[in-house]
Amino acid sequence: MRNSTVGVYVHIPFCERVCPYCDFAVIAAPELAAAQETRYVDALLHELAARSSVYQDASGSGRHLASVYLGGGTPSRLTPESLARIVDAIRAAFPGDGPLETTLEVNPSTLERSRLPDFRALGVNRVSVGVQSFDDAVLKRLGRAHRVEEAHQTLAACRAAGFPAISLDLLFAAPGQRLAGLESDLDRALEFGPDHVSSYELTIESGTPFALAASRGQLSLPDEDEAIAMMETIEARLRAGGFERYEISNYARPGFQAVHNRRYWERQPVLGLGVGAFSTEPPSAAAPFGARVSNVRDLRTYLDRIAQRRPPAAGPTEVFDADTARGEAAFLALRGSRGLLAAEFESEFGRLPRAFFGPAIDRLLEAGLLDEAGGGDLRLSARGRLFADSVFAEFV
Ligand code: SF4
Structure with a gap:
């Protein structure tokens, strides 16, 4: 399953305005x-045509297309005609x-709202709506362009x-936000x-206006205890509402887990197109554990490279060595509710996780951050889900 299909991510960098906490490859294009x-x-x-051959399988025929994700930025700022060109080309590139x-x-904006029926008609069957908060004061402090009424x-x-599947994004631990x-x-x-529902804690990324404001003490962020209470509340409320927490930041009703998002945690090939996009290339003779490519983040550089028929990669392809692949396999699996399955790991890397990460696993069990089943399968504990980044750091 891991390598028999491909997912395609397309990055559209245009946004109505750039939010002061955003670290994505975006430009303001009102x-x-x-x-x-x-x-x-x-x-x-052009990029699709130039790069899709890397995602052929060993027989030379393309991997079957499993998912297309139009992200950004704000991809719904493109017209339905433009998005149809992209989706049609991707469908034609892979069986x-x-x-x-x-x-x-x-x-949530008027322009995009008016285009929704056309987006549905071109084959979009899942929308992810950037609601972030149902509180206008929070949206304003986040510098978002929309207000609650527009989200509704x-x-x-x-x-x-x-649309057969509707997801919404919520941000928590925002400036001035309280548990209530x-x-x-x-x-x-x-x-x-x-x-x-995708639920993300606000992170202060260096180089953003929020990082500057935080360094000047101008951001009133919830403290760690309050952020932890928020995480616990999100999990409890959404579980009570019939959602499964199938990944650290993602909750779904039965049958609605995101096919595309899961590809990253399951280390399946993803072709990323556009400014700042990441790709995960399938294993090959030269890269038996696969490879990662990151595109340049600057729009002009990207367009110039494509015009000159040069690859838009920001640097050399990162070929995974066995150590890196094992670390990624472990921490990405732990992000998901299935956890790190010992037998699956052994079939790929020849030995059980404990053979490579024994001391780290013991430390994390001792700290109550991991749970271990009889066969050596590992999952984040309830406490581990609150301190997930500390757990993941033990494997990379
Ligand atoms: S709308 Fe999203 S992608 Fe665009 S600037 Fe704001 S946070 Fe970044």
């Missing part, structure tokens, strides 16, 4: 000129007659357009009844 849009889409299609999850990230309207429009406010966000989210 008015996206048609020529700029066309040039970017043309470049994506596939099975179910194809096609996700579009959507931000966009969610309702997604329902009306008939987060509880209210969860209530509003559950009232809507999404199929999937």
Whole structure:
């Protein structure tokens, strides 16, 4: 299963404005000129044509396409015609007659709302709506372009357009946010009844306006105890609402786990197209554990490289050695609710996880951060889910 299919991620860097906490490869494009849009889409299609052969299988035929993820940035700022060009080209590049999850990230704005029926018509069957909070004061402090009323309207429009799966993003530990406010966000989210919820703690990324504000003491962020209480509340409320926490930041109703997102945790091939996109290449003779490629983050450089028929990679391909692959296999598996299955790990790396990570596993068990089953399978404990980054750091 690991290598028999491919997922394609497409990064669209344009946003109505750049949020002060954002560290993605984005540019503010309040008015996206048609020529700029066309040039970017043309470049994506050139990149697809140039790179898809790496994702052929050993027989030379393409891996079957399992998922397309249109992310960003704000991909719904592109017209339906532009997105249709991209999706059609990806479908033509890889065989596939099975179910194809096609996700579009959507931000709540009038422009995008009006395009939802056309996005559905071109084959998008899953939308991920960047709600972030149902509190206008929090949205304002986050520098978001939308307000709660627009989020409600966009969610309702997604329902009306008939998308079979609707996910929403919630941010927590935002400036000025308190536990009661987060509880209210969860209530509003559950009232809507999404199929999937992604919940991310705000992180202060260096080089962002928020990092500068934090260094000047101008951001009033929840302390660690309050952030932990928020994590516990999110898990408890969403579980009570019928969601499974199938990954550290992702919750789904039965049957609604994200096919594309799972590819990253399961180390399956992903072709990433566009500015700042990451790709995970399948194993080959030269890279028996696979490889990673990161594209340049600057739009002009990306467009110039494509125009000159040069690869848009920011640096050399990172070929995984066995150590790196084992570490990634361990911590990525631990992100998911299945955990790290000892027999699966042994079949890929020849020995059980304990043979490579014994002291770390013992430390984490002792600290109550991991649970171990009889056969050596490992999962994050309830406490481990609160301090997941510390657990993952033991494996990389
Ligand atoms: S809308 Fe999302 S991708 Fe765009 S700037 Fe804000 S956080 Fe970043």
